[in-house]
Amino acid sequence: MDNENATKITNPGRIEPALILEATKVFKWEGAHQLKDSHDEGCQRIHGHSYKMEVTVCSTEGVNEMGMVVDFKILKEIVEPIIKQFDHTFITAESFGSNPTAENMALYVMSEVGQALKVFSGLYCSKIRIWETDNCNVTVRYPKELPSNVYL
Numbered sequence: 001m002d003n004e005n006a007t008k009i010t011n012p013g014r015i016e017p018a019l020i021l022e023a024t025k026v027f028k029w030e031g032a033h034q035l036k037d038s039h040d041e042g043c044q045r046i047h048g049h050s051y052k053m054e055v056t057v058c059s060t061e062g063v064n065e066m067g068m069v070v071d072f073k074i075l076k077e078i079v080e081p082i083i084k085q086f087d088h089t090f091i092t093a094e095s096f097g098s099n100p101t102a103e104n105m106a107l108y109v110m111s112e113v114g115q116a117l118k119v120f121s122g123l124y125c126s127k128i129r130i131w132e133t134d135n136c137n138v139t140v141r142y143p144k145e146l147p148s149n150v151y152l
């Protein structure tokens with residue numbers, strides 16, 4: 001619907017190859033973990049974090065018909081079931097399958113979100129950043145050039 005008061009701009013909806021178009025949504029949860037073989041005695045004890053996580057989705061095909069990389073509601077539907085596995089739980093190396101560091105959790109989330117995005121043409125999970133505290137986070141990301149083994 002045209003609105004004569006709307007600002008007129010030209011937006012091709014496609015992106016130049018040099019541009020990276022990403023959308024990021026933030027998620028939060030509370031959880032406890034215990035790290036094996038940590039140099040920090042505190043990390044070896046059961047302790048908790050107020051986790052914050054940024055999930056970033058990249059589009060190689062510009063925006064969709066709605067002008068979006070991905071509807072944030074869809075991203076929420078993909079990520080919330082993953083977070084439910086962590087929220088208000090106590091995670092150990094035995095229950096998680098590897099030492100439950102933020103790094104390993106980020107790698108797990110990257111894999112799960114990547115799998116879920118395969119049904120969307122041109123979308124992939126380009127970055128997961130997990131904050132354990134206000135000062136400490138880890139990031140797992142794909143480089144600017146998508147590796148050939150990533151299926152789109």
Ligand SMILES: [Zn+2]
Nearest residue numbers: 033043047049
């Ligand atoms: Zn910790």
